[in-house]
Amino acid sequence: MKHPMILKKQTLAIAAVALAALLLTGCAGPAGGAGTAGERAAGVGGEAGQAAGAGAAAGQTAGAGAAAGQAGQEAGVKGAAAKPSGRTALTGQPIRIGAIYALSGNNAAIGTNILRGIDFAAEDINAAGGVDGRPIEIIRGDTQGDEEVARAVAKRLITEEQVHAIVGCHQSTLTEIVAEVCEEYHIPMITAISTVDSISTHHNEYFFRLCPMNSLYLENMFMYMKEQAEQTGKEVKTIAVFADNSMIGQEAIRCARIYAPQYGMEIVKEIQYGQGAADLTDEILELKAAGADAVLAESYVSDASLLMRTMYEQNYRPPILIAKANGFADPSFIPATRGMSEGVTSVVEWNPDMTKGQEINRRFKEIFGVDMNGHSAESYTAVWTFKTAFEQAGTDDGETVKDVLTKIDIRESFPDGPEIILPYDRIKFEDHEFDGVRHYHNNIYASVAIAQIQDGEYKTVWPFEYSNQRIEYPAGYENR
Known part of the structure; x- marks a missing residue:
């Protein structure tokens, strides 16, 4: 069986744009008051860490734990100095994407790492003009690794924060629950991380999986x-x-x-x-x-x-x-x-010695002090996938964006964006069967x-x- 991965000997030619202070630019963090203090501090440092340059203390004060504090320090100390110049002016209403992960508890380190990729993608997109002039804004939600908390967070982000889309989660049991909420409220959702086969068997119209199945x-x-x-x-x-x-x-x-x-x-x-x-x-x-x-x-x-x-x-x-x-x-x-x-x-899902995504990883490491890994690379890709879908839809209407995602076919690179940095060259969500069971909206080219x-x-x-x-x-x- 021929493995479909193609490792190209090339690097991206996109401009070197480092992660800006997200609160000050308003590009990749929730608006004032969005989410709890713990969520904001835990999400790659949160706005408090980036604005004040003291993310570690902000994360710890908010009760997000040591992992969040460390991430806050990375974003606060390095992000403030990395604000890109020549940013395209963004004048439209933000497109709000909810990011729902465990930001506290045993899996906080994983959730924090995933959010690095999400925020990094949002900053890259906004630096290049956003979605037809509209900035992408990331609204964080902390599941605490708990099913009922995940359900409540998803409902809050949809009904109170008015998010237009959701990326998440890491734990597949929680992803399944959040997908049910998104289906109820007609909010498109992409999971970049959850691999359990069964979560794509329910024929949820608004749920899409970027990563391979288990x-x-x-x-x-x-x-x-x-x-x-x-x-x-x-x-x-x-x-x-x-x-x-x-x-x-x-x-x-x-x-x-x-x-x-x-x-x-x-x-x-x-x-x-x-x-x-x-x-x-x-x-x-x-x-x-x-x-x-x-x-x-x-x-x-x-x-x-x-x-x-x-x-x-x-x-x-x-x-x-x-x-x-x-x-x-x-x-x-x-x-x-x-x-x-x-x-x-x-x-x-990605590794630093792969030639794809080298320039993106270089900038990522300058900010966070670590290389991208599969989770951060996948979450980066999920945000770019939503960006493409919103632009093709020409609206933030959930049903329209969902319809676009069912037909989207991204090959080699994103329109006016980077190449697909994962070990495959195409993103297309289709239905298929495995072991006699029907699956819906999986990226059939994932590898x-x-x-x-x-x-x-x-x-x-x-x-x-x-x-x-x-x-x-x-x-x-x-x-x-």
Whole structure:
């Protein structure tokens, strides 16, 4: 099966526009009073951090937590100095896009990172003239990782903040709930991150998925485990699956059961654990006893970090540990595991060593001090997709924008904008079937790659035709 990713040897020629102080420009943050103080402070520093240059204190005062405070410091200290010159005047009424993610709790780091990509895209768009002269304004909502909070936040952003569209969420269970609210109020929604297959089976007319489904992630993981033998000479015959009890974790197990026999592999152990576990010792000892050729893992970032620490403590070194992105691809994962994750492989939606998006990533890193990852690159792309849809619709009417999204076909690059920086070259939402089930409004051209942590950085190692980096086998635990 030919992997569709195309890595082009080119860089973008768009102007170098850094992230401005969003409150002062009014381009990528909520209007005064929009959202709670915690939401504003948590969302990539929030307006208080950017306006005063003290985002860390603002985020902490608002109760958004340490992750939000750090993001606020990044935006406040660096954003104020990075305001672009020569900005096109924006005179129209703002197009308000709600961004609904966990900005506090265990997944705050992930939500904050996603919002970096969203705000960065809004600033780029506004610096280039907005949507036909109308600025994009990002209105943040903090789900706190809770289903009922997510529902209430979605309703508030729609009924009180009057958003015209929504991007979100990260956790698929919450995405499903927010999609129901958007359907009720006829507000178009794009998820750039949520991968659980089932959320696209409900035929919600206003819901669109940019990223691949879980099943595609899992199939690519099995393809990699099969093809890595071309380099390593070691076939994978047995696997163990390690996943939490969330919707996305359970679906990883389901998909593994589908693909394992197709690729000639046997699942010798399945371990399900409670998300947010305080201790994983028993689970790691079970994995160790199973002795599988490869471990397939699905965890959010706090659990992923705990997994690596516990494996290290128990002296367990599987020849291959392959993760389905998620927490393993979060920017905080490698620093948090301090070398214990060396050799881990993971699905990536984007990686800094890909030639696509290099100029955008350079500017992003200047502001935030970290490279883009798959989540921030996908969220950046989702905002540009909405920008294109609003312009083609010629209105902010939800039904009209929804109709445009059902027909939109973006190839290579956005009109008057950057190229698609993800590992595919086309965005088109269509209906399709998988395993006998009908799915609606998925980007059928979405694709992924595989990267391995080598010398403390993710290096793209598969598909082979797009990588010069060789796989480390067994995983480089000696570097720990």
